[in-house]
Structure formats: structure tokens, C-alpha cells
Amino acid sequence: MISQRLKALRNYMASKKLDAFIIPSTDPHQSEYVANHWKLREYFSGFTGSAGTLVVTKDIAGLWTDSRYFLQFEDECNDSEVILCKQSIPHAPEHVEWICNLLNENTIIGVDYRQFSKSQIDYILSFTSTKNIQLQNEPKFTDGIWTDRLALPNFPVDVHPIEFSGETTASKIDKVQTEIKNQDAQYYLFSSLDEIAWLFNIRSSDVDFTPLVTAYALVGANTSILFCNKSRFSQSAIATFGELNISVQEYDTVVSLLNEVPKEKTIITDPSTLNYSCFNAVSGRFIYQNSIVKELKAIKNEIEIEGAKNCMLKDGVALTKFFIWLEQELENREISEYEIGRKLDNFRQQQEYYTGESFAAIVGYKGNGAIIHYTAPEENSAMVKNEGILLVDSGAQYKDGTTDITRTVWLGGTPSTELKTAYTSVLKGYIELEQLQFPIGTTGAQIDAFARMHLWKNGLDYPHGTGHGIGSYGMVHEPAQGFATGATTARGTTPHLSHQLTTIEPGCYVTNQFGIRTENIVVSKVVKETAFGKFLGFEALTLCYIDTNLLNLEQLSTSEINWLNNYHQLVSDKLSPLLNEKEKQWLQQKCKAL
Amino acid sequence: MISQRLKALRNYMASKKLDAFIIPSTDPHQSEYVANHWKLREYFSGFTGSAGTLVVTKDIAGLWTDSRYFLQFEDECNDSEVILCKQSIPHAPEHVEWICNLLNENTIIGVDYRQFSKSQIDYILSFTSTKNIQLQNEPKFTDGIWTDRLALPNFPVDVHPIEFSGETTASKIDKVQTEIKNQDAQYYLFSSLDEIAWLFNIRSSDVDFTPLVTAYALVGANTSILFCNKSRFSQSAIATFGELNISVQEYDTVVSLLNEVPKEKTIITDPSTLNYSCFNAVSGRFIYQNSIVKELKAIKNEIEIEGAKNCMLKDGVALTKFFIWLEQELENREISEYEIGRKLDNFRQQQEYYTGESFAAIVGYKGNGAIIHYTAPEENSAMVKNEGILLVDSGAQYKDGTTDITRTVWLGGTPSTELKTAYTSVLKGYIELEQLQFPIGTTGAQIDAFARMHLWKNGLDYPHGTGHGIGSYGMVHEPAQGFATGATTARGTTPHLSHQLTTIEPGCYVTNQFGIRTENIVVSKVVKETAFGKFLGFEALTLCYIDTNLLNLEQLSTSEINWLNNYHQLVSDKLSPLLNEKEKQWLQQKCKAL
Structure with missing residues (x-):
């Protein structure tokens, strides 16, 4: 089954003149847990571990993961052609140097820009540029291959009430807008789901184990846009957002809207979470910083x-x-x-x-x-x-x-x-x-x-x-x-x-x-x-x-x-x-x- | 006195169309203690502390140093026009961002390339490039200004004997040559004085407090060159070096010799110590690494x-x-x-x-x-x-x-x-x-x-x-x-x-x-x-x-x-x-x- 999928992928690669394809384990928001829709790496490799990157060339399908997952890989992928590439450091992009060494000059690597942060693509480019290897954005590479791919989750969104959040959305947005003014910018762009959940006091069940909502957010100096399908919200939630100058727009309109941001505008964003597709859509200037919401939320x-x-x-x-x-x-x-x-x-x-x-x-x-x-x-x-x-x-x-x-x-x-x-x-x-x-x-x-x-x-x-x-x-x-x-x-x-x-x-x-x-x-x-x-x-x-049966009391000091x-x-x-x-x-x- | 020197420097800057000049506290070997010849920052600022960088523009002379030296600066520079620029982190090049913010586009900063490592210049370029600010190498900027500048030290060089060093020069050079072969390179270029002193088992008294010898060294796969004035060595030392295929050449010939290294050769070096003048002289390829001698010596x-x-x-x-x-x-x-x-x-x-x-x-x-x-x-x-x-x-x-x-x-x-x-x-x-x-x-x-x-x-x-x-x-x-x-x-x-x-x-x-x-x-x-x-x-x-008069015994545990x-x-x-x-x-x- 995996070999059929890899074969289909390689056919696609051949048709697009791609020499390699990199499939990471994340979604457009750099989430730790992702919706089934984004389980691309699992689909093409059979490996279900939470950390791992698949790199496919004409001849090799290599799954990069760290020692925590070596046994799991053997269990899940032993029968397929996928080989285990052992990472020495968890989450380190060690496959990048490897694939760039492997490829000839003037070759092309396919990626879905949405699955990579701005920082990750910059890192890849630092290796590809010396050999003039190109990156090609392939957001539709699973079309006709992964025919039963699930749609993105679209569950109702709950408002996280003040008795749990302890701070109103108005107050949180105000802090972001103060930062926008301090930096002399016009917008703050967020793509991390837990930051958006915190900022707008919203929760849902889009991904396993985490009550997050699939969304982007563009906070302006006075008005904000929450990119999340409107049908997921109650009328009253939409109305409350309206009072806060927050408009809710469909999730998949984010790129086209970012396209329209005028050149002279400045957008603050965190390059470690902003996906490259969004980055690419903007012609304005970016100020990069550690997300202020990440800091406030902590x-x-x-x-x-x-x-x-x-x-x-x-x-x-x-x-x-x-x-x-x-x-x-x-x-x-x-x-x-x-x-x-x-x-x-x-x-x-x-x-x-x-x-x-x-x-x-x-x-x-x-x-x-x-x-x-x-x-x-x-x-x-x-x-x-x-x-x-x-x-x-x-x-x-x-x-x-x-x-x-x-x-x-x-x-x-x-x-x-x-x-x-x-x-x-x-x-x-x-x-x-x-x-x-x-x-x-x-x-x-x-x-x-x-x-x-x-x-x-x-x-x-x-x-x-x-x-x-x-x-x-x-x-x-x-x-x-x-x-x-x-x-x-x-x-x-x-x-x-x-x-x-x-x-x-x-x-x-x-x-x-x-x-x-x-x-x-x-x-x-x-x-x-x-x-x-x-x-x-x-x-x-x-x-x-704490179980005391396993304690060696002689090892413990009086204060312990x-x-x-x-x-x-x-x-x-x-x-x-x-x-x-x-x-x-x-x-x-x-x-x-x- | 300081203002006369700064005036002369500014005249020089005007004649060369320089908008700023950066004068660090080091020598061409990134030494902690430098010979008097290299006390340029002290000469133009009056500040004698061991860490500090002088940045001079038409209007400002700013001395960048950290909190350890604030009091000393007040003592030494209070009467001059030099202002204290407080660094938050010792040795951090915080002046670079500052001067690049201050200067207009298309301006020029003068530096003596010898006083900057390859890494330091790369760091400066990462700020100057966005505003098209140029760096201009000015190795002779003190000519006609610092008329009583001392020559470089030229004391006799002692061989550090095996009963103190514990390892022969032959053995040490052999380890470097093994690294050259392992890396498929032709040369290893050293510019750090304590690395050269260790590698060649030589000592002298060129700088305060440290028995080092002003030199460069280029180790090849079979032969090596020690760039250090020949007159400083005994006949027998030269002869012993000869037996090890080490030739001693005048200190100031290093750049012209590096000029002659053919394009197809590969040189290993440590960019944190190699000065930019030497880097600039080479047309061959570099492999950058933490100096192997630094690691061996430790x-x-x-x-x-x-x-x-x-x-x-x-x-x-x-x-x-x-x-x-x-x-x-x-x-x-x-x-x-x-x-x-x-x-x-x-x-x-x-x-x-x-x-x-x-x-x-x-x-x-x-x-x-x-x-x-x-x-x-x-x-x-x-x-x-x-x-x-x-x-x-x-x-x-x-x-x-x-x-x-x-x-x-x-x-x-x-x-x-x-x-x-x-x-x-x-x-x-x-x-x-x-x-x-x-x-x-x-x-x-x-x-x-x-x-x-x-x-x-x-x-x-x-x-x-x-x-x-x-x-x-x-x-x-x-x-x-x-x-x-x-x-x-x-x-x-x-x-x-x-x-x-x-x-x-x-x-x-x-x-x-x-x-x-x-x-x-x-x-x-x-x-x-x-x-x-x-x-x-x-x-x-x-x-x-250890003085026990100041101990509070009740604070000490039995094991202490x-x-x-x-x-x-x-x-x-x-x-x-x-x-x-x-x-x-x-x-x-x-x-x-x-």
C-alpha cells in the first residue's frame, strides 16, 4: 500500500520534474498534533510517530526521526521500502543537509509551503542556494493520489468564558495593538493555533488532545480579522466579535487577503510559526519577533x-x-x-x-x-x-x-x-x-x-x-x-x-x-x-x-x-x-x- | 590630547570620504592582551580597559564597553569628548547595529581589516548590506597621526622544551596534518598566538602577561611555514624546524604568500580568529571549523x-x-x-x-x-x-x-x-x-x-x-x-x-x-x-x-x-x-x- 502511494507520488514528481519531495509531520500552523487532513507524512510512509520527516527521491524514501521512535519505526515500516534515517537531535532538520548533498546542481525539491515555517524555508535555502537547487511549491500534490483525504475539521467553536480565561478578548487584543503601535507597524499576523485560541478566547476540537481551532488571525491597529469558517460560530459569538471590531472570515481566504495588504504596510510576525505560503503572499515589510502572544500566554x-x-x-x-x-x-x-x-x-x-x-x-x-x-x-x-x-x-x-x-x-x-x-x-x-x-x-x-x-x-x-x-x-x-x-x-x-x-x-x-x-x-x-x-x-x-515502596530511605536527607x-x-x-x-x-x- | 588625535583622525576620514571609523581593542590575532603597537583604541580614546570599541563619526566619538569598566571610563575619559556607550553584554558587538542605524545609505565605514576576524566582518556585513554601507580597509590610517607608534615586538623566541610541553612539535604538527588529510584539504591556517605557541612549542614576551610570539602559521600536508621574523630564532631552532619541514619566514610576508595559494587549494581555518586581511588574501576555498589546536591544547x-x-x-x-x-x-x-x-x-x-x-x-x-x-x-x-x-x-x-x-x-x-x-x-x-x-x-x-x-x-x-x-x-x-x-x-x-x-x-x-x-x-x-x-x-x-574567619559554621553541612x-x-x-x-x-x- 505504501509502495503504491510512493509510486503515485513519484509519478507526480516526474510529471513536475521534481528530483525530491520533503513531507514533514506538521500542518500550516506548526502544530504538534495535527488534524487527519494533514497526516501526509503518515500517509506516504506508514509511520505514525509524532516526530519525523519523509524525504522521497526517485530511488529512496527516507524517514528521519530520532531515537525515541526507532523501535516504533521498525514495527510500522519494516515491510515497506521506507528506510530509517537516524537523527541525532530530536526535531533537528538533519535531512536538509543530507538531501542537498545527495542532489545534483540545478535540481528541484517539491514542498507544500504551508507545511514549512518561514524560518524552516530560510534554513533549507541556506543549503540549496550554493548548488542552485530550487524549491517548488506543490500544495496540490496529493490530488488524485490521496483520494479519501479527510476535509479540514469544521466543528462548532466554543467561546472560552471569562471565568476560565481570566482575561477578556478585548484586553488581550489591546495588548497586541499596543505592541503594533510601539513597533510603528500596522498588523500582527498570527498562525499558531494555541496563540489564536488564547487571544480570541476560543476553543474547539480540531486536533487530538488539544482544544484548538484551525484559524489564522490578522490583528490591525483598530480592527482584526479571524480567519476561521464563519459557520463554526454562534450568532452571538459573531456579534460579540463585531463589537470588538473583529470580523470572522473564511479560513481559506487568508492568502488572498494577505495578497491585498499594501506594500507600504508593516506586519509583525513570528517566523518560527508563520508558514511560508502566508509569508509569500505578503508584499509589505515584516518585523520578525518572538510572538508577543506566546510571551503573554506563558x-x-x-x-x-x-x-x-x-x-x-x-x-x-x-x-x-x-x-x-x-x-x-x-x-x-x-x-x-x-x-x-x-x-x-x-x-x-x-x-x-x-x-x-x-x-x-x-x-x-x-x-x-x-x-x-x-x-x-x-x-x-x-x-x-x-x-x-x-x-x-x-x-x-x-x-x-x-x-x-x-x-x-x-x-x-x-x-x-x-x-x-x-x-x-x-x-x-x-x-x-x-x-x-x-x-x-x-x-x-x-x-x-x-x-x-x-x-x-x-x-x-x-x-x-x-x-x-x-x-x-x-x-x-x-x-x-x-x-x-x-x-x-x-x-x-x-x-x-x-x-x-x-x-x-x-x-x-x-x-x-x-x-x-x-x-x-x-x-x-x-x-x-x-x-x-x-x-x-x-x-x-x-x-x-508518590510511591514510597521504591525509596531507599538512607539516600534521603532530613530535608528531603x-x-x-x-x-x-x-x-x-x-x-x-x-x-x-x-x-x-x-x-x-x-x-x-x- | 585626545581631541587633537580625534581631529587628525577625522581629517583623515574626510580625505578618504569615510563617514565612520571602528577601532577595536585587539590585534591581528584576536589576542586578549596586545602589544603596545596595537593599542589603537587606547591611543584615540584614552581608555585603557581591556574590553572596549571606539566608534568615531564626524560628530561623535563613542566608546562601547560593559559595566565592568564604567567607573574606569569615568576616571580616564571624563575630560575628553569621548562618550560612554553602555553595552549590556560584555564583548557583544552592540556598536555595529548602532552605527548602521546612525549612518545614511551608501556611506562608508573605515576599518583596519587586520583587527577584525572573518566572523566579525561577516557580522558587520549582515547590518551594512541592507543600507549599502561599504567597509573600507584602512591599514595605514595612523600614518602621520600616531608618529611615535612603537614597532612590533621582536624579542628572542625561546623553544618550550619537552620537559614542560610534554609533546614534541612533530607530534603536534602530525595531528594537524592528519586533520588536513581527513578533510581532503591542503592547508591549515592559524592566526591565534596561543595556538601557534602551543603547536610549535615556542614562547616569547611580545605581550603583557602572556609568553606568546607574534606569528602566523600555515601548515601544509607535508611542509609548514611559521611566519615570524627569522632574526628572533637561534640557529639551532631554525635547524630543528628545518628537520620537521618547517620553514620560518618574515612575519609581514603572510599576506603576499597567502595571495599565491592557488585557487584550487583548500584551507582549513577558524573564522573566529582568522583576521579579515588574511581571509581576503586567499583565492582558494576555505573550510571553517573550530580550531583543532584549540581543542587539542585544552x-x-x-x-x-x-x-x-x-x-x-x-x-x-x-x-x-x-x-x-x-x-x-x-x-x-x-x-x-x-x-x-x-x-x-x-x-x-x-x-x-x-x-x-x-x-x-x-x-x-x-x-x-x-x-x-x-x-x-x-x-x-x-x-x-x-x-x-x-x-x-x-x-x-x-x-x-x-x-x-x-x-x-x-x-x-x-x-x-x-x-x-x-x-x-x-x-x-x-x-x-x-x-x-x-x-x-x-x-x-x-x-x-x-x-x-x-x-x-x-x-x-x-x-x-x-x-x-x-x-x-x-x-x-x-x-x-x-x-x-x-x-x-x-x-x-x-x-x-x-x-x-x-x-x-x-x-x-x-x-x-x-x-x-x-x-x-x-x-x-x-x-x-x-x-x-x-x-x-x-x-x-x-x-x-581558605580564610575561616569569615565562615558562618552553622551554614556549612557536615560534608562541607x-x-x-x-x-x-x-x-x-x-x-x-x-x-x-x-x-x-x-x-x-x-x-x-x-
Whole structure:
């Protein structure tokens, strides 16, 4: 099937004199999760992983992805002609240099400009230009090939009410318009879906796991255009927008409208998200900057933080009920990883304002926990017994917030010293970073290592960043702040500020043996102000017991034991009123002071 | 005087139709310390600080420098027309954007290409090109203006013997030639003086504080050229070079020889050090890379590490004798900061293989210690009494190594709690980073904050990086590894490897009150190897007691007290055999276990 599709693509390439074609995994908005309509890379390669780029030439179809997906690639693509090209750095465009080395001079690469940001095309051009390789925009290359391609989603759009958003659309638009005036520009062009959802206080269900709306937005000094099919909105929503000088226009008119922007106008935009098709449509001048909405959105207001805290109560209740169910059920039977994931979601569904999972839950038993982006298959996933280790990383979307939590639990038997050392070091790392006080503006790369130091002491480590921003009924991975080793990633280089929500999630993985990760969401706040400036600290928001069966108590300092006792007291105090007597007793047992 | 010089420069600019002139502080080799011949920026601005760039237009003469030098600028330039332009980031070329904004289209900036690296000119061109501003090479702009400009230094060149270098020139050249072959190139062009000194095992005294030789080097696949005046070498040195297929040619013939390199040849070079004049002279193809010699040189061999350890003994003895002298002398009289610095140097001069200071010693009493790049003036420097705090940052060049150490001592009276908290936090930070174990390849930015964490906890910090590489009878600030907050500096982004010498030097500064810094040189070594890879740790090499009068013992953990006792035991054990009985007793008192 894949080879038929590739054959059809190559026929198309031949007819258009294309020597190569690059098919990335994203949509016109650089989204992490995309609507089925945009699953082009999956369609032509069979690979369903969330990160990967397909490069097709006459002879080769190469799928570029990083080590998190190597096993998944083998599972999904082993029978096809698609070969695995191993990236050393996740999301790095290593295929660009490769294809430019491979191609002769004066050749042509086909791309759909909508799938590439302005920055990405600039990067490609820096390699193609020396060999006079041309890029050709091919927005219709699937016509006649992908005949059952789904249309773009067109679900109703909900207005995200002020009791959840905490700030009116008028106030948010006003901040953007102030920036337009400050920069002496006329427009601000947005293409990132979560920025548009935040700015206009709108939500829908266009993509998996994230309540976003497929749209563009052009904010002017006084009036704004939201490019999103009008039929998706209620009459009253349209009317309310009208009062704010926001007109709603059809999604697919964005390019033609951008064409009409006069040459002398200046548009501010973020080149890392603006797609090249939109960029190309404009004859005016651009000012490039990190999106102001990305920056504003990362600072949560008090209502959003209250919402997050409320979600943590709900998540905490669901997780407590889930772990009780798991413990009891395992006494009688084995349960598949897949069923465990579904059951956890069932418990969350019973909570107020629940709308869905915030990502595909990771339920990894024993060695499966070591596969960092593991998803238990619907059929034949591993059977979990009342012994050994289980990693559960999950989250939900509630209308008042987004959650993401990982716990690793011991199901029975005697854990090895190695396992206890690793588990204890992970917890110590979590505590170290969560308890750190640091100057406002410190970047994630500067402090990521505090979560690793105790692992390092034991010759251990983990091959991923330590945390990411998280949205408010938005994206579970929200830019830009976080904790990462790399000086090249936004999570590494973005200054931490007050009122941000970020995960702290150190781990430790031994292939075929175990995966450990402990993850809470924390909120940043100013804890001290001196002549040296403001200093930030974190407060844990996530409320769920931490399994003490895997702790090596001798490794913990007094202050670490105090931290754990205080945290468990908080979890117990906050969740107990929401549990029945039996559940309460079970939780208090888990939260008993050490 | 300065205004006469600027007037002459502006006359020259008018005659050449130049709208601006940029005069940086460096030489054709991007050296940190330059020969007097190259002190152009000082000549035209009067500013003697080590970092700063002068930009001259018809109306403005602006000196760009960072906060470390603001006070010095006021002292030195207050009476002249030169204005201070405050840089927010040290060494950042912030003046480039400024001058390009200021100038009209189609204007011309004069520069001496030799004073700019290839990378620096590329950076300038990225701003000038949009306004069609031209750069014009003006290597003779001081002719007829700076009439008493000194000639380039021409001192005899010493061969650095194998008992100090630990590796023959033949072996070093061989590694470069292997790289040339691996890259399918014909030449490797070097312009950094410390790289050339290392590669050819040569030393001289062309610049202050650093035993370098003014030279270029072109290494070919089989033969090499060292561009350095032949009269500087002994007959036997020339002969020995001859046996290695190294010919010595006059320094100023480099450009004409580079002109002759055929078009089809490929030259490897480091664009961050190669000056634009040399770059311009070549018609062949360049391969740009981080200099291989910079990388090789950063890994010290066993002889160099032995040499470093030997220097620490010598420095330790000199410092012990110095601190004894200081303590005794202060009982009877007040001593100027300047005299203290000279006296310390006197003690070092008595040590074997001493050749000079490795930088201008910083002796800062009370508030002067808070001026990070303070140099006590020869006349009217502060008078030090037997009370209060004194910061002494100093180092020496010995033929077997280079040293750099900072100690802060309490001279009498009762220190404030604030002072003790800061001093103790600085020491805790030093210990934290020195004791850290981390994966090989970890960058400086990732672990710099361990030296700050205890300061941060108390709302304190310091406005500089935490450490730098150091040479072996070479530069006191040797690239590339180190510890820095910034993801944009080499010290922040360079991976740490085994066998490197680096300083750890946290501090704390309160304007007009005190400066604290504690600095040791450490060597990196593999301390653990597991399935997760190799892990590095540090071993302190510097041997000098740490003043315990300023410690708040309640702030120190048991393991920190153990660290200090062990370190003091080491200092006492190593230095005592080299001291007389009285000195020994004094040191043992200072090193007494807590």
C-alpha cells in the first residue's frame, strides 16, 4: 500500500520534474498534533510517530526521526521500502543537509509551503542556494493520489468564558495593538493555533488532545480579522466579535487577503510559526519577533492558576481512585496496559469540565516503561501483574485547565537495590529543582541539571529534558519556558518568569528492565527580593501520592524526608474531603509520614 | 590630547570620504592582551580597559564597553569628548547595529581589516548590506597621526622544551596534518598566538602577561611555514624546524604568500580568529571549523598536569609567605593596595621558572574588592589596615605552568552577619561545583549554577561567569571550556572533557562595601564509567589556605566541613615541607580542622 502511494507520488514528481519531495509531520500552523487532513507524512510512509520527516527521491524514501521512535519505526515500516534515517537531535532538520548533498546542481525539491515555517524555508535555502537547487511549491500534490483525504475539521467553536480565561478578548487584543503601535507597524499576523485560541478566547476540537481551532488571525491597529469558517460560530459569538471590531472570515481566504495588504504596510510576525505560503503572499515589510502572544500566554493570570489548582484536585481524585482500583483488581487478575490507560481515563471522565485526554497516556510495564514515548497498543499490550514496576504518564483537558502527571509505582515483590537507587535519585532530583531559588530570568538550561545531580552521582541520567510549559485548557506542551540541557532549544534558553506553569519530570530508564519518571506541574512565583533582584521559586500544584515502596530511605536527607512528608500531608489534606471513607483511609496510608 | 588625535583622525576620514571609523581593542590575532603597537583604541580614546570599541563619526566619538569598566571610563575619559556607550553584554558587538542605524545609505565605514576576524566582518556585513554601507580597509590610517607608534615586538623566541610541553612539535604538527588529510584539504591556517605557541612549542614576551610570539602559521600536508621574523630564532631552532619541514619566514610576508595559494587549494581555518586581511588574501576555498589546536591544547597531557601541580606548590609557598608578611606588617603600619600587589609578585619571583605575572593582580580593599576588574593605581591606592576585608586575585607565569588564584581574607575587627553569609555561600558554591559528578560532554552553562545555588538561596549572586580554562605557560584565560550562564559564550557551550584545567571562582560583590571571591584551579578527570557513559569530576590543584574567619559554621553541612578539613590537610601536607618552621606553624594554624 505504501509502495503504491510512493509510486503515485513519484509519478507526480516526474510529471513536475521534481528530483525530491520533503513531507514533514506538521500542518500550516506548526502544530504538534495535527488534524487527519494533514497526516501526509503518515500517509506516504506508514509511520505514525509524532516526530519525523519523509524525504522521497526517485530511488529512496527516507524517514528521519530520532531515537525515541526507532523501535516504533521498525514495527510500522519494516515491510515497506521506507528506510530509517537516524537523527541525532530530536526535531533537528538533519535531512536538509543530507538531501542537498545527495542532489545534483540545478535540481528541484517539491514542498507544500504551508507545511514549512518561514524560518524552516530560510534554513533549507541556506543549503540549496550554493548548488542552485530550487524549491517548488506543490500544495496540490496529493490530488488524485490521496483520494479519501479527510476535509479540514469544521466543528462548532466554543467561546472560552471569562471565568476560565481570566482575561477578556478585548484586553488581550489591546495588548497586541499596543505592541503594533510601539513597533510603528500596522498588523500582527498570527498562525499558531494555541496563540489564536488564547487571544480570541476560543476553543474547539480540531486536533487530538488539544482544544484548538484551525484559524489564522490578522490583528490591525483598530480592527482584526479571524480567519476561521464563519459557520463554526454562534450568532452571538459573531456579534460579540463585531463589537470588538473583529470580523470572522473564511479560513481559506487568508492568502488572498494577505495578497491585498499594501506594500507600504508593516506586519509583525513570528517566523518560527508563520508558514511560508502566508509569508509569500505578503508584499509589505515584516518585523520578525518572538510572538508577543506566546510571551503573554506563558504568564498565567490568577484565574488560570486557580483553574489549574482546581484541575489538580480533580486529577488527584481520579488518580487516587484509579490506583485503588488497580491495586484491588491486580489481586484477582492480570490487566493489559491498554485497559489500564482506558480505565484511568474513565476515572477522569467523571470529573467536572473534563473534555478529553491531553495526550496519549503512557502506561509502561517493566521494560515498556523504558520506551519514553511508549503507547500501549489496543491489542496485545503487555499484561500487568501484581509484581514489578509500572510507569503511568497521563493528563487531561478540563475547561478550567490542562494536566500532566507521571507516577511510577511498585506492584509487588522485592525491588532490586539498583531500582531503588534510581527511583530515589529521581525523586531527589525532582525535589532539588522544585526547591531551588533562582534569579528571575534564569534560563531552563542553567537549572535543568539540578534534577540530574543525584542521578549523576550514581552514574545515572536520562535522555530527555526535565520539563515543559503547559497551557490553560490549551497545549500540554506549551512554549516557551522549560528545563532542557540544550542551549539550542527554547526550553533551554527561555528565561523563567513568575506565574508560569511548568512540569518537572526527571526519570531513569534501563532498556528492557524499567522506566522511572516522577512528574509534577509547578507554578513559579517570586519568593524573595533583595538588592540583587527578584528570586523565583516553585510551588507544586499536582496532587497525587508518590510511591514510597521504591525509596531507599538512607539516600534521603532530613530535608528531603521533610519535603516528602509535607507534600504527602498536602495531598492528603486536599484530596481527602473529595473521597469516601475507604478511599480516604487508603490515601492516608499511602501518604503516611516517613 | 585626545581631541587633537580625534581631529587628525577625522581629517583623515574626510580625505578618504569615510563617514565612520571602528577601532577595536585587539590585534591581528584576536589576542586578549596586545602589544603596545596595537593599542589603537587606547591611543584615540584614552581608555585603557581591556574590553572596549571606539566608534568615531564626524560628530561623535563613542566608546562601547560593559559595566565592568564604567567607573574606569569615568576616571580616564571624563575630560575628553569621548562618550560612554553602555553595552549590556560584555564583548557583544552592540556598536555595529548602532552605527548602521546612525549612518545614511551608501556611506562608508573605515576599518583596519587586520583587527577584525572573518566572523566579525561577516557580522558587520549582515547590518551594512541592507543600507549599502561599504567597509573600507584602512591599514595605514595612523600614518602621520600616531608618529611615535612603537614597532612590533621582536624579542628572542625561546623553544618550550619537552620537559614542560610534554609533546614534541612533530607530534603536534602530525595531528594537524592528519586533520588536513581527513578533510581532503591542503592547508591549515592559524592566526591565534596561543595556538601557534602551543603547536610549535615556542614562547616569547611580545605581550603583557602572556609568553606568546607574534606569528602566523600555515601548515601544509607535508611542509609548514611559521611566519615570524627569522632574526628572533637561534640557529639551532631554525635547524630543528628545518628537520620537521618547517620553514620560518618574515612575519609581514603572510599576506603576499597567502595571495599565491592557488585557487584550487583548500584551507582549513577558524573564522573566529582568522583576521579579515588574511581571509581576503586567499583565492582558494576555505573550510571553517573550530580550531583543532584549540581543542587539542585544552586537553592537557600528563607532563603539563604535573607542571601545573608543581606551579601550585610554588604559588602556594609564595602566597603563604605573602600572607604571613601581610599579617605581620599590618600590625605596624598601613600598606597601600599597590605595594601589596608588588610584594606578592616579589614572593613569586623567588620561585623556580618564574617569568612574570599572568595578569594584573587585583588587590581590592573593602569597597574596591567590589570592582571586578580593579587594578590598584601606582599612586594613591587605598591604604590597607589591620581590619576589614581584602580580595587578592593574582597569578603567575612559570615555565612549567600558569596560575590564577583568588583568596579573600579578613584582616581584623568583627565581620557583619551579611558578610559572613555571603562569604560562606561563596565557599559552599565552590565546593558544590568542585564536588559535582557529571556526564562527560556536559557544557559549562549546564553546571555553572551549582556555584550559585547557595548564594541564590540567600538572595545573592555575582555578575560574571564561574570559571575559565587556563593554559600551560600560556594564556591565563584559555578557550574554550569554562562555566558561564550564557548560552552564547564558548565558556557556556563548550563540552567539558577529561584532563582540562579550569578555574572555579564564585564571588559576591556589594558596591562600596566588599568584594568576595574564592578561586581554585581544578583538573577534570573521569571518576566513574557506567552503562550511562563516562562521568567527570574535578580535583583541586591550587594550594592555599581558605580564610575561616569569615565562615558562618552553622551554614556549612557536615560534608562541607569535611571538604574544608580535607582541603586544608592537603594544603598543609603539600606546602609544609617547603616552608621554614615558623611559616609551617603559621600555616598549620590557618589549616586547623574545624
